[in-house]
Amino acid sequence: MARTLTIDIWGLDWYIESTTKGDDEAYEFPLIGNYSVVDGKITHLHDYMLSEKLLKRCVEFGGPFLEHCSFVYIPRNKDGELVQKDGKVIEGDFIDALVFIYKEFEKKAKNG
Amino acid sequence: MPSILTRLLKSKNYEKMSLDQLIDEYIALYAKNAQSNFNDLLSELMIFLEKYDQNISPETVESIFASKIASSSMSAVPNSAVLIPLIYEKSMLEGITAPKVTVQFGAADERAIKALESRMMWVGNDSSKRTQEKLKSIFADVYEGKYTHDELMQALRENFAQYADMEVQKLKVAADFNLRQGRNLGTLSRAIEQGDTYVQIVAKMDGKTTNVCRSMHLRVIKVATLKKQLDAIVNATSVDAAKEASNLSFSKIGVWSATPPPNFGIPPYHMGCRTIIRQMSAEQVERMSLDEFGREYEILDKATYDKIRTKQDHLSASKLKSVEALEKETFGSIAKEGVHANDPTKRVIWGSNGFMGILDKNGKIETIYKPKKGLDAFHDTTNEVYFDKLEQSFKAKVKKWLGL
Numbered sequence: 001m002a003r004t005l006t007i008d009i010w011g012l013d014w015y016i017e018s019t020t021k022g023d024d025e026a027y028e029f030p031l032i033g034n035y036s037v038v039d040g041k042i043t044h045l046h047d048y049m050l051s052e053k054l055l056k057r058c059v060e061f062g063g064p065f066l067e068h069c070s071f072v073y074i075p076r077n078k079d080g081e082l083v084q085k086d087g088k089v090i091e092g093d094f095i096d097a098l099v100f101i102y103k104e105f106e107k108k109a110k111n112g
Numbered sequence: 113m114p115s116i117l118t119r120l121l122k123s124k125n126y127e128k129m130s131l132d133q134l135i136d137e138y139i140a141l142y143a144k145n146a147q148s149n150f151n152d153l154l155s156e157l158m159i160f161l162e163k164y165d166q167n168i169s170p171e172t173v174e175s176i177f178a179s180k181i182a183s184s185s186m187s188a189v190p191n192s193a194v195l196i197p198l199i200y201e202k203s204m205l206e207g208i209t210a211p212k213v214t215v216q217f218g219a220a221d222e223r224a225i226k227a228l229e230s231r232m233m234w235v236g237n238d239s240s241k242r243t244q245e246k247l248k249s250i251f252a253d254v255y256e257g258k259y260t261h262d263e264l265m266q267a268l269r270e271n272f273a274q275y276a277d278m279e280v281q282k283l284k285v286a287a288d289f290n291l292r293q294g295r296n297l298g299t300l301s302r303a304i305e306q307g308d309t310y311v312q313i314v315a316k317m318d319g320k321t322t323n324v325c326r327s328m329h330l331r332v333i334k335v336a337t338l339k340k341q342l343d344a345i346v347n348a349t350s351v352d353a354a355k356e357a358s359n360l361s362f363s364k365i366g367v368w369s370a371t372p373p374p375n376f377g378i379p380p381y382h383m384g385c386r387t388i389i390r391q392m393s394a395e396q397v398e399r400m401s402l403d404e405f406g407r408e409y410e411i412l413d414k415a416t417y418d419k420i421r422t423k424q425d426h427l428s429a430s431k432l433k434s435v436e437a438l439e440k441e442t443f444g445s446i447a448k449e450g451v452h453a454n455d456p457t458k459r460v461i462w463g464s465n466g467f468m469g470i471l472d473k474n475g476k477i478e479t480i481y482k483p484k485k486g487l488d489a490f491h492d493t494t495n496e497v498y499f500d501k502l503e504q505s506f507k508a509k510v511k512k513w514l515g516l
Contacts, residue, residue: 011419013423032489033483033484048481048493076415080416
């Protein structure tokens with residue numbers, strides 16, 4: 001059964017989070033703000049802004065980024081409060097989730 | 113009594129008006145009520161326009177509003193202490209596209225301008241009396257509002273037709289430097305006259321901003337520390353003395369000390385510099401948080417504060433108990449600083465505590481977090497590192513060893 005993680009976009013910081021604790025410190029991973037991997041599975045990602053360069057880096061790394069999951073996204077309003085009614089679920093791998101975040105930032109930039 | 117805005121809304125079909133027409137109409141109504149407070153009126157207009165068209169930035173509105181009032185012949189528009197600095201700041205930061213400034217300059221400005229006109233600097237090799245007289249006359253015209261900075265080039269071209277284009281360009285750069293220095297000296301003189309204790313340096317942040325301007329951006333400086341340089345510039349009697357007093361020696365390396373070096377601090381810091389001085393009240397300075405080099409920083413908003421307080425990669429990655437303590441620790445000991453790779457208006461700061469802070473062009477903190485791969489993440493986020501404490505201290509040691 002596919003794992004469920006959450007996507008959170010707060011200002012220009014973004015997070016992909018799970019409830020799994022712990023971290024395989026020795027796991028080789030591409031350069032990204034913050035990450036945790038447990039048993040070869042991504043349990044936490046965070047960075048500020050999301051560039052094409054970072055997206056390509058993750059695509060090239062493949063591996064854990066290709067795991068199919070459900071990503072629950074609940075947007076925040078300008079005050080940082082979660083707007084439950086606008087929530088959605090993205091089915092796909094971590095690359096799909098990152099592309100979704102990238103597009104959300106594009107939308108944000110467009111709307112000022 | 114209904115507000116001007118209420119009267120405008122009732123009397124006109126504002127939805128069909130362009131922004132330009134709307135501001136014209138507003139100013140016309142404003143002129144009839146010139147006793148009202150300028151700030152209140154401007155705020156009122158801003159709030160309204162935010163609802164009217166979300167694509168218009170407050171800066172745009174402020175700029176259009178200021179330029180329209182500045183070029184207006186309406187006698188009812190007050191020559192207020194609020195309006196003049198506003199126009200100054202907008203026109204200086206927005207560069208050569210700035211509006212004509214037709215408001216009268218104060219006595220402090222006139223003295224500074226007169227002092228500048230008493231000697232010409234960096235005008236190529238031609239220092240003949242005739243050239244100087246021509247330049248003085250053009251400068252006077254700019255100050256009186258006959259030319260915008262845009263039109264200055266054309267005026268120089270016409271007056272110096274015998275020069276090659278390159279020479280005219282050089283003259284333009286020199287003239288622009290003098291005009292900007294004159295206006296900054298004017299602001300500083302006014303601050304001294306009004307008994308202000310501090311001024312703040314404000315740079316225009318973009319991909320063209322130099323290291324020195326980034327290092328000085330939002331720095332709060334005691335007026336007294338600039339007095340010596342002010343006197344040296346105003347009293348310079350030769351081109352060499354004026355050059356020395358203007359002190360352009362930090363343009364590449366920037367200024368990385370809590371107190372600026374003696375004889376330094378008044379912009380412009382280099383040719384083509386767009387940095388300005390802003391007057392500050394002591395009350396404003398008291399409320400500010402300043403980084404290691406005396407530059408203002410502030411958390412962007414409550415949402416950003418909450419994010420740093422609650423999310424795991426931020427405050428909880430440190431041993432500190434409050435966001436304020438994390439800010440102070442990060443910005444109180446800066447190890448490196450650079451330009452954000454995706455947005456040159458943002459500064460990326462690497463604190464000695466291993467946290468990375470990202471500030472927008474107004475010195476507002478957008479995030480502070482501890483990247484897992486440390487400095488590699490900092491270098492990946494920046495495309496130019498213009499301050500490195502370790503490198504500077506190494507260079508200083510080498511200089512000492514070499515007895516330089």
